[in-house]
Amino acid sequence: MGHKNCFHCGDSCKNDTLFFDDKYFCCNGCKTVYEIFSENDLTCYYDMQQSPGATPKEVEGKYDFLSNKNIIDKLTEFNDGNTQIVTLTIPHIHCSSCIWVLENLNKLNKGVTASQVNFGKKTIHITYKANVISLKDLVLLLSRIGYEPYISLEDYNTGKSTINRTLIYKLGIAGFAFGNVMFLSFPEYFELEEYWLEQYKHLFRWLMFGFSLPVVFYAGKDYFTSAYKGLKSKILNIDVPIALGLLVLFVRSTIEIMFDLGSGFFDSLTGLVFFLLLGKFFQQKTYAFLSFERDYKSYFPIAVTKLANGTETPIQVYDIKKGDRLLIRNEELIPVDGILINGNANIDYSFVTGESQAVKKQSGDKLFAGGKQTTGSMEMEALKSVEQSYLTQLWSNDVFNTNKEDKFTTLTNTISKRFTIAVLSIAIVATLYWLFTDASKAMNVFTAVLIIACPCAIALAAPFTLGNMLRIFGKLKFYIKNASVIEQLAQINTIIFDKTGTITSNKQTQVSYSGTQLSASEEVLLKSTLRSSNHPLSRALYDILDQHNIVSLNRYEEHLGQGLYGTHGNNSIKIGSASFVGQPQTTAELSTAVHISTNNTYKGKYTFYNAYRKGLSKLFHKLKPDYDLAILSGDNNSEQENLKKLLPSKTKLIFNQKPDDKLDYIKYHQSEGAKVLMVGDGLNDAGALAQSDVGIAISENINVFSPACDAILDASKLNQLYAYIKASQSAIKIIKWSFVFSLCYNLIGLYFAVTGQLMPVIAAILMPLSSISIVVFTTVATNILGKKLN
Structure with missing residues (x-):
């Protein structure tokens, strides 16, 4: 075999040369890249230059x-x-x-x-x-x-993102060229002849050609690139008709001046690119503003416990400062980078990396924001203040969105492709008609149709409407993961609520104890074990117990839906259901209770008297006419009669449900065609929240939000849930009305374009104006909608 070079990177192939698809490769890496491109019709990559996979000379050593x-x-x-x-x-x-x-x-x-x-x-x-x-x-x-x-x-x-000034440069060049071409076109606009005709006509035309070159090959390059790559991937994106229009204008105008057939349409060409870029600049600025409001002002309603002078104080995560000592309980998220001080740290970084294997940490080890503590409580020192946008990024990680979004198709995706096909079809048919009727108008018609009917307005309607709704909801303490959740929320027809910590308020819960009096050491062990848990009943009980010295547990376990187990020295404690602590249950409990046993000896129980959230009955009576309602509770049915009096008739009440039972219940109803909204506390309900079409976690200043949920609702705003769902439906109506207005624009514009009454330059001005008007309409409409929610 003679000397061969790698087809992908161009390096010399050695003895271990790989031969595939009639091409030589120096290693498996280059072969794999080629296979991926080949299998997905992306081998056009190799048309750009010889051996494009080689590390560019200017990159060697650069990094x-x-x-x-x-x-x-x-x-x-x-x-x-x-x-x-x-x-x-x-x-x-x-x-x-x-x-x-x-x-x-x-x-x-x-x-x-x-x-x-x-x-x-x-x-x-x-x-x-x-x-x-x-x-x-x-x-x-x-x-x-x-x-x-x-x-x-x-x-x-x-911490600031790089400002990409490329668009500004392109906009400046297109604007400069457009102004000069218009100036050079004045003599022909006013049909000046004689001296100008003889002396300067050809010079002016070639100058216009010169001004158009940087506009087409630099300012308008992205449209050609996007259209080309889209077509190679067998995708009709919205840049295809734009690129066609630009190409037709440039080629026809060049032919006209080369053969002295006319002055061409360089004014329309440069004007089109200028107004397209102006519309894109406006879009970028507006959407960046919405993104800024979402990233930095829509703080999650979560808190973390700060330790200072022996007291525990809940503070908002964005109030954390460098040097603060924080208490992180079981299943809580680490909000900032820090150093582990003490406690058993077993950190699950799946929130960050997608891998669920927990990592053990020792005192002095560094902890990273986004990790979740999985073994009891620990104390850490913050190394820096919280970056709320980083938590937003973690929560919005696509790793946790895949399953739901695979089943869901957005409005824009269903319309844009058909719209582009329709526009191309109309342009071709109209052009063929004029070729046989009046050939001089054919190219004008083709170009005007492609420009005036560009589906940019359709592409803008959804992101601007939903982006603004994200901002509005955030101000109202309803924090949604991403825009597609609003579309999914508008389609739900079944709503399922958890009970404890969701429709009940931990802050107003009353508790009484019956049984054998606990010793001082048992109370310390009880308090220390409860301290590590974030279950609503654990938090409520922990808050009302007398202050005792806190000890570090030798062992801590939390069994979801059952209870807690902790040990210190030779003593052990179990806290939870009667069966979990080993107490036989002969009759049904008449109320929610937490049982206690120490060293396998039953001690007694704490009985909870539920306090339901304000406005709960009114909320359910609003929801009932439009939605199937159900309450799934892990507790016993002691509250059944109270709930029947409080809630509408025929509301399903199902008790003694373990986390897996809730998930299976939702899965079954989804198989029957239901679109399910699950409202839970984000801890025991993680599986149900993930399975549902939309999962909302209720937050009561507890740092336990999960990637399983699609939205976080401040507990004080639960009574506004009906209004938020209706607002989501109204947002979808706004998008649909935007599509209708866009269609009206296009039909009117198409009439004038198809009949040859619309010049391309006028179409280039009208197109971004239609896009801007859609953005203004959606912004005003959503702001009015937001005011109604306040």
Whole structure:
């Protein structure tokens, strides 16, 4: 065999050369990249240049600084020595093909465990094994496949995102060219002849051609790139008709001046690109504002316990300061990076990495925000204040959205593709008609139709409406994970509530004790065990017990739906249901009770008298006409008669339900066609929240929200749930009305375009105006809707 070079990277192939698809590869990595591109019709990647998989010469050595440990610590969001997480800005993300390639990095290198693209922000969130692939090698891998990241240490130090000024530059060039082309076109507009005709006509026309070149090949490049990649991936995106219109205008105008057939349509061409970019700039600015409000003002209603001078004080997470000592209970989320002081730390980082294997930590070890404590309570010292946007990012991690979103199709996705096909069809039919009727108008008609009927307004309606609703709901203490949840919430027809901690208020619960008096050491053990739990009954009981010295438990276990077990020295305690503590239950309990046994000897029970949340009865009577209602409770049926008096008739009341029973109940009703909303406390109900179409966790200043839930509702706002659901339905109506208005615009515009009465430059002005009017309509309508909710 003669000397061969790798088809992907261009390196010289050695003795271990791989041969596949009539091509040579130097290693399995290059072969894998080629296979992925080939299987998904993306081999056009190799048409760009010879050996595009090679590390570009200007990149070689450029990222050597990424081997520095201090720099890696600054750039990574999570770094436990093995698993690292980093978010990189990728300016070259253009279309769905880019997303597909970047979200399949794990096929290119086994060290990458997960990668998610944020198309709007042009970023990629990557989780990888540092012992398999380093950060430097990861960046070089991205560079080899054409997605070199933009890295600025200054931006990472300040926490500010990089401002991409490319759009501003393109807008400036297009505006400058448009103004000059219009100026050069004045003589022909006013039909000046004689001296101008003889001396300057050709010069002016070629100058207009010159001004159009940077507009088409720089300012308008993204439209061609997006359309090309979309077509190669067999996807008709909204940039296809725009790119066609630009191409037709440029080619026809160039032919006209080359053969002295006319002055062409360079004014329409440059004007079109300018107004398109102006609309995109307006869209970016508005959506960035909505994103800012969502990321930094919609704080979760969660709190953490601060330890100071021997007292425990709940504080909002965004009030945490560097140096604060925090108490993290079982199943609580670590809100900030910190150092473990004492306690049994067994941290589940699945919230961050997607991997559920817990990691044991010892005193002095570093803890990362987003980890969940799974073994009792621990004390830690905060190393920095909370970054609320980071918690938002964790909660919105696509790892936890896949199952629900796979079953759900958004309004925009169902309409946009058909709309684009319809526009192309109308443009082709109208052009063919004019070719046989008046050929001079055919190209004008084709271009005007493509421009005026661009589905940009349709593409904008949903994100602006739902984005604004996210902001409005956040101000009303209803925190929704992402925009698609609003669409799903509008479709639900069945609502299931948990009882304890959801429709009951822990703060107003009354408790009485009956049984053998506990000794001082038993009370200390009871208090210390309850301290580690976040169950609503545990928290209520912990808060009313007299203050005792807290001891560190040797062992702590929490059995969901059953109870708690803790040991200290030679003493042990069980807290929970009668069966859990070993007490035979001969008759049904007449009330909710927590039983206690120490050293396998039954002591007694604490009886809870439920206090239901304000406005609960009114809420259920509002919901009942439109929804099937049910209450699933893990408690006994002692409250059945009270609930029957409080709630509408025929409300299903089901008791003694374990967490798995709740999940199975929801799954069964979904199989019967129900769209289920589950409202729970976020702890015992995690499985049910995940299974439901929409899961809402009720928060009462407890730091236990879960990736399983789709929304967090402040407990004080539970009585507003009906209004929030109706507002979600109204938001969908606003989107549909936006589609109707957009359709009216397009039908009117199409009439003038098809009949040859609309010049492309006028269409280029009207198109962004229609998009802006849709944005204004959705913003005003949602703000009016928000005022009605206040």
